[in-house]
Amino acid sequence: MLTRLPNGYPRPLAAPRFNPGAPDARRLEVTLTDDVLVVHGGAPLQGQIRVRGAKNLVSKAMVAALLGESPSHLYDVPRIRDVEVVRGLLELHGVKVSDGADDGEIVMDPTNVESASTDEINVHAGSSRIPILLCGPLLHRLGHAFIPDLGGCHIGPRPIDFHIQALREFGAVVEKTPEGMHLSAPTGLRGAKLELPYPSVGATEQVLLTAVRAEGVTELRNAAIEPEIMDLICVLQKMGAIITVHTDRVIEVHGVPRLHGYKHRPIPDRIEAASWAAAALATKGEIEVLGARQADMMTFLNVFRSIGGECEITDERVARPGVTAAEGGIKFWHPGHELQAVALETDVHPGFMTDWQQPLVVALTQARGLSIMHETVYEQRLGYTDALNQMGATIQVYRDCLGGTPCRFGRRNFMHSAVIAGPSKLHAADLVIPDLRAGFAHLIAALAAEGTSRVYGVDLINRGYEDFEGKLAALGAHVERLG
Numbered sequence: 218m219l220t221r222l223p224n225g226y227p228r229p230l231a232a233p234r235f236n237p238g239a240p241d242a243r244r245l246e247v248t249l250t251d252d253v254l255v256v257h258g259g260a261p262l263q264g265q266i267r268v269r270g271a272k273n274l275v276s277k278a279m280v281a282a283l284l285g286e287s288p289s290h291l292y293d294v295p296r297i298r299d300v301e302v303v304r305g306l307l308e309l310h311g312v313k314v315s316d317g318a319d320d321g322e323i324v325m326d327p328t329n330v331e332s333a334s335t336d337e338i339n340v341h342a343g344s345s346r347i348p349i350l351l352c353g354p355l356l357h358r359l360g361h362a363f364i365p366d367l368g369g370c371h372i373g374p375r376p377i378d379f380h381i382q383a384l385r386e387f388g389a390v391v392e393k394t395p396e397g398m399h400l401s402a403p404t405g406l407r408g409a410k411l412e413l414p415y416p417s418v419g420a421t422e423q424v425l426l427t428a429v430r431a432e433g434v435t436e437l438r439n440a441a442i443e444p445e446i447m448d449l450i451c452v453l454q455k456m457g458a459i460i461t462v463h464t465d466r467v468i469e470v471h472g473v474p475r476l477h478g479y480k481h482r483p484i485p486d487r488i489e490a491a492s493w494a495a496a497a498l499a500t501k502g503e504i505e506v507l508g509a510r511q512a513d514m515m516t517f518l519n520v521f522r523s524i525g526g527e528c529e530i531t532d533e534r535v536a537r538p539g540v541t542a543a544e545g546g547i548k549f550w551h552p553g554h555e556l557q558a559v560a561l562e563t564d565v566h567p568g569f570m571t572d573w574q575q576p577l578v579v580a581l582t583q584a585r586g587l588s589i590m591h592e593t594v595y596e597q598r599l600g601y602t603d604a605l606n607q608m609g610a611t612i613q614v615y616r617d618c619l620g621g622t623p624c625r626f627g628r629r630n631f632m633h634s635a636v637i638a639g640p641s642k643l644h645a646a647d648l649v650i651p652d653l654r655a656g657f658a659h660l661i662a663a664l665a666a667e668g669t670s671r672v673y674g675v676d677l678i679n680r681g682y683e684d685f686e687g688k689l690a691a692l693g694a695h696v697e698r699l700g
């Protein structure tokens with residue numbers, strides 16, 4: 218049985234158990250009876266769906282609200298589990314969170330921020346990686362913080378050494394205990410000169426959320442510059458922060474003593490948009506993703522076209538005399554002829570996102586020739602390809618760097634490059650969702666495959682894809698819950 222968080226969302230699943238010795242779908246040993254989607258595959262997905270604010274910005278903007286001294290309004294917030302986890306953590310710390318007047322608006326009032334007990338915070342242990350970002354804001358507001366064990370997807374060891382190093386340089390005292398991490402700032406936080414060993418998204422956000430109210434100037438070198446980071450900078454600037462983005466991944470922050478609330482509409486979720494695009498290609502369908510925005514997806518769109526996918530971009534239209542408002546979006550469809558293989562590597566922005574990799578690999582199983590996917594951001598993000606092979610795909614993973622650029626994982630024994638031979642006829646299987654993006658990839662594979670698949674642990678997808686079952690129904694997918 219799945220246990221549930223106080224907000225009613227299921228706890229993340231325990232890692233599924235496999236019997237790798239068994240030859241086929243019978244490798245599955247666990248049965249999670251309350252969390253299974255039956256997928257009758259083989260039909261094209263067709264229709265229109267909408268994406269809302271990006272999961273990987275919304276959750277951080279919610280943390281930023283803690284730094285203000287007046288309420289913040291965030292619009293277009295998706296109903297996903299990660300948002301509920303952050304909401305729960307904010308509420309535990311005295312932030313009043315309520316739904317606003319607009320659909321998808323939340324209002325966060327941090328006027329009475331207070332300490333929470335470690336037991337209460339620990340209810341959220343293992344549910345998300347966002348809690349680590351509360352360090353700076355809580356240190357500024359309360360002088361101390363407790364961070365539970367982190368969760369998130371199992372796609373590599375996911376250390377937090379860059380975060381801890383940066384916090385120490387700001388003057389925080391960090392003590393790791395078996396129950397979590399205790400932090401204090403006995404003499405306050407001061408700006409620092411920092412350089413990340415790798416342009417980590419989370420560590421850059423940690424520095425931003427800490428530096429904005431630290432005394433003096435912070436200079437961060439080798440920072441991440443993903444669109445979600447730029448949007449977080451927009452949020453912080455609205456709150457009164459002074460942040461300059463220089464060339465060559467250098468970000469400079471002039472600390473200010475006080476920040477106020479913000480009103481912000483987040484960038485759309487470019488990961489979800491690309492996931493549906495890959496689903497259109499893999500199922501030979503046509504999906505219009507309302508809300509998707511070209512500027513955030515240029516790299517993906519180039520790859521989509523190189524494979525042979527077709528797309529049409531519609532800009533948002535703002536109402537003015539004689540012109541009615543219309544939502545922008547991107548329509549993605551299969552060209553009706555064979556797809557072509559491509560060689561790709563994932564990278565930090567402006568490269569091909571690691572979160573676009575898994576859904577796209579499913580589409581690449583339908584392309585003629587040998588495609589290459591070199592994963593350079595996470596060392597263990599190709600494990601999900603085993604299940605695709607069970608379904609009839611031909612994917613071989615290698616330790617070598619098969620992309621043009623040798624990466625950090627090349628000599629460290631990680632299976633981080635994949636060669637995908639296609640096209641392959643996919644057939645139905647029983648699948649266990651391993652993590653968020655790979656889970657969605659499995660779902661796409663089941664939708665593309667002939668026959669009836671059962672997808673176990675499907676609730677994990679609610680962590681990052683709003684109402685995915687409703688959207689599948691809108692696209693004509695034949696799916697049903699087991700039982």
Ligand code: EPZ
Pocket residue numbers: 272273346347370373374375376377378379380381415416417418419420441571572594595596653654681
């Ligand atoms: C964010 O994770 C996203 N998560 C990930 O999306 C995304 O894949 C990733 O950025 C890269 O774009 C959220 O925004 C919540 P990183 P994050 O720090 O911040 C290493 C999804 O499905 N590293 O940029 O945790 C790390 O191991 C998720 O939405 C250290 O070594 O990623 C990895 O190899 C999955 N030490 C690399 O840096 C550290 O202290 C990049 O990680 C921190 C990171």
